[in-house]
Amino acid sequence: MPSDAYGDLRKLAHEIGVLQGVDALLNWDQETYMPPAGAGVRAEQCSAIATLVHQLRTTPRVGELIAACEADPKLTGDPTSATARNIREMRRSYDKATKLPTSLVAELAKVGSQAQEAWKDARAKNDFPAFAPWLEKMLALTRQKAECYGVPKGGELYDALLDEYEPDARAAEIEAVFKPLGDRLSTLVKTLLEKGKAPSDAPLHCKIPAERQHAFGNFVIEALGFDTKAGRLDVTTHPFCSGLSTGDTRLTTRYRDEKFTDALYGTMHECGHGLYEQGLPKGDHLGEPLGDSISLGIHESQSRMWENFVGRSREFWQWALPHAQKTLGSGLEKFGVDELYGATNTVQRSFIRVEADEATYNLHVMLRFGIERALVAGTLAVKDLPGVWNERFEKLLGVKVPDDRRGCLQDVHWSFGLIGYFPTYTLGNLYAAQFWEKINADIPGLKAGMARGEFAPLLSWLRDKIHVHGKRFRAGELCERITGKPLSADPLMRHLESKLKPLYGV
Ligand code: ZN
Numbered sequence: 446m447p448s449d450a451y452g453d454l455r456k457l458a459h460e461i462g463v464l465q466g467v468d469a470l471l472n473w474d475q476e477t478y479m480p481p482a483g484a485g486v487r488a489e490q491c492s493a494i495a496t497l498v499h500q501l502r503t504t505p506r507v508g509e510l511i512a513a514c515e516a517d518p519k520l521t522g523d524p525t526s527a528t529a530r531n532i533r534e535m536r537r538s539y540d541k542a543t544k545l546p547t548s549l550v551a552e553l554a555k556v557g558s559q560a561q562e563a564w565k566d567a568r569a570k571n572d573f574p575a576f577a578p579w580l581e582k583m584l585a586l587t588r589q590k591a592e593c594y595g596v597p598k599g600g601e602l603y604d605a606l607l608d609e610y611e612p613d614a615r616a617a618e619i620e621a622v623f624k625p626l627g628d629r630l631s632t633l634v635k636t637l638l639e640k641g642k643a644p645s646d647a648p649l650h651c652k653i654p655a656e657r658q659h660a661f662g663n664f665v666i667e668a669l670g671f672d673t674k675a676g677r678l679d680v681t682t683h684p685f686c687s688g689l690s691t692g693d694t695r696l697t698t699r700y701r702d703e704k705f706t707d708a709l710y711g712t713m714h715e716c717g718h719g720l721y722e723q724g725l726p727k728g729d730h731l732g733e734p735l736g737d738s739i740s741l742g743i744h745e746s747q748s749r750m751w752e753n754f755v756g757r758s759r760e761f762w763q764w765a766l767p768h769a770q771k772t773l774g775s776g777l778e779k780f781g782v783d784e785l786y787g788a789t790n791t792v793q794r795s796f797i798r799v800e801a802d803e804a805t806y807n808l809h810v811m812l813r814f815g816i817e818r819a820l821v822a823g824t825l826a827v828k829d830l831p832g833v834w835n836e837r838f839e840k841l842l843g844v845k846v847p848d849d850r851r852g853c854l855q856d857v858h859w860s861f862g863l864i865g866y867f868p869t870y871t872l873g874n875l876y877a878a879q880f881w882e883k884i885n886a887d888i889p890g891l892k893a894g895m896a897r898g899e900f901a902p903l904l905s906w907l908r909d910k911i912h913v914h915g916k917r918f919r920a921g922e923l924c925e926r927i928t929g930k931p932l933s934a935d936p937l938m939r940h941l942e943s944k945l946k947p948l949y950g951v
Contacts, residue, residue, distance in 0.1 A: 450513035451520055451528070454535065455733060457510070461501050462732020466690035468494040473695050475558070476681045488558035495554035502542045511536050527735060530917045534734030537612070544593045553586050557861035564860035565682060571850040573831050580859055581827045584820055587862045591821065603821045606865030610741040611872065612919055616818055619868050622875070626934040627811050631841070633941060634804050637792050641949025644787025648780040653773045655680075655700035661772040662698060662712040665765065669751060670904040671696075671716050672723055678712065683857040684799070686715040686748075688722030688738075691731050705773060706789055707800050710752050717751035718744055720904060724912025734916035741866065743920050745873020746880060747907065753803050753874075754881045754940070755903070759786040760896040790948055794844045796851040804941055807874060808841045813856070813867040821864060876924060878937035880911075883928045 471494065475487055501507075514520050514532045521529040560579035567576035587606065594605035603616045637643075659678070667673055676694035687695045696715040700708045721744060730736030738744050755761055762785040769785075770778045780788075792802045798809035816834060819825035825833060834853040835846040846852040858866055885891055888902050895903075910927055924932050 450510045450517070451532075454507070454510040454514060454532075455730075457501065457507060458535065458732040460732070461498060462727075462736070463690070464494060464498050464501070465732065466693075468498065469687050469689045473687045473689065473697075475561070476683070476685065477679045477697060481562075484558070484562045488555050491558045492551045492555040496547055496551045499542065499545070499547050499550040502539065503545075503547075507535075507539055508543070511539055527914075527917050531730075531733055531735045534916050538734070541594060541609070544595070545590060546593070549586065549589060549593065553583075553590065553862055556582050556586060560860045561857065564854070564857060568850055568854045571848050571854070573849040573854055576854065576860070577827050577830075580830075583860065583862050584827060584864070587864050588821060590862075601818075601822065603818045603865060606821065607868070608865075610866050610869050612740055613921070614740075614742075614868075614872075616814075616868075619814070619872070622932075622934060623807075623811050623814065623868070623871065626871070626875075626937075627808060627841075629934070629938055630804060630807055630941075633938075633945070634792060634794070634808075636951055637804065637945055637949045638794070641946075641951040643791050644948055645784065646788045646791050648777060648785055648788045649704045649706055651705065651773070651776040652702045653705045653775045653777075654702065657773050657775075658700050658705050658708050661705075661769060662709060664768060664772060665709070666696070666712060666716040666719075668898055669713070669716055669720065669755075669900050671719055675723060676719055678715075684711045684715055686718035686722065688719070688725070688727075691727040694719045694722045704800075710756055710789075711799065713756045714748045714752040717748035720751070720907070721747040721912055724904075724908045725915055726913060730915060735914075737916045739911075739914075739916055739918065739923060740920045741869035742872030742876055743911065743923065745870055746876035747873075747911070749874050750877040750881060750907075754877060755895065755900070757786075757789050757803065757944075758892065758895065759783070760892045762786050762789075763896040764898040787948055790945060792945060792949075794842045796838075796844070796846060797855055803874075804945060805842060807871045810867055810871045812837055812841055814871075816853075817859070817864050817867060872920075872932070875932055875934060875937050876920070878940045879924060879928050879930070879932060881940065882936050 468491065471487065471491055475484070479487060511532065515536065521532060523529060560583050563579040564576055567573065588602065591602045591605040594608070596602055597604045597608060597615070600615050600617070607614050607616060663673070663678055666678065675692045676696060678696045678698060680699060681697035682699065684698045686697070689695060696712065696719050698708050698712040698715060721738060725736055725738060727736040759782065762782045766782055766785055790802070792804045794805065795801055798806065801809050812834070815837065816825065816830070820827070820830075831849050831853050838844075838846050838852065858864070884903065884906055888906060891902060911923065914923075918926060921932065924930070
């Protein structure tokens, strides 16, 4: 064994990180600029890179190097040191990867790429039966993957998938948090809509051309601290952020003439992910856990914080409105700060998750969590998906789903095998709320500064407490370290009630 096992391990991780960036670039391109006729070869390209990455990650030499590092007390003597945690996470990732046969990884990448195209088409045509066979294929492959990982102790098959996105999380524990949270949210929504008076949403009816929205979006993300020399904003069907590599973070959004705030908040959301990606120490640790994000829940806490806690605050509009009026025009000039603040906090029983308000959003997530858990358990068949979706949606949100495009076909996730992913969205909201209370305690002038467009204190707090650590801590550990308490639904409920009840006069 070489004397510098850790150095060699890091070199290998770097090589893998470089290739993962190529894979992410292919995916970004497929979602933004690739002409439809390129889809066939693109699926092969994605599969080829995924195979190569998998082979590198699972080569026995990686296992030998990890074992050598684990046995070296200089590296792992203090199990909480950054180096020891880096090695611990490399072990975790190696053990998981070696459970998957290369053929399955290649098949998942190829079918995922094809199914994603089928989904785009089916969604546009509102044609669930055309997508169903693809979803069945992806579900079968994803279940096969979960079986390779194995059911975690005391858990269920779904947990094996969840663990990829939220290490150590269990569906039963999530359900225990979601169930009472869902009840409290349903009660809040009912009170607001049945007893309160909704603020006017008139400012959102201004028709604003996409180019102006794009210019304003770019202005806002730069003001928040997104480095546009190390990233860019493009247009896609389903907005996402991809931290391709060191110095290259891609944000995407989509525009409609009406309701310009959908794109604005979508952009701020992805910018929140992008700020996290730009804050990770990838320059020193590309491809290593120390250069990577903690979990999807923590990632989502960053996006939801900038989108909702910042973007839907009165202070944000105090700063942003004059700029919005100048750049967007189109009648926005006649509205004031309170009107924008009210309009961007209206609560609605609506169909599309990514456009849902803060109060109903988590109900959309809970619906998907229940459904995908049943799909993996085999208690729900793909052919019954639209019916079950519509029935549960009506129960949760109180409105009838008009078509599958606005129902079970709206999200891209399942088409490429992201199953076990949805609950991380609600976890993100919970983490964001809990961090937000602590941030405001730590920075008393935060909100007053936001009203002047000063977002640097918030960003540097996030950099210092969260981004700089990479994957050194697990999500629950980070939460306790920062806030002194385990994750709870109370801060989110406090945030929603203290904001929405006065706005609705209840
Ligand atoms: Zn997100």
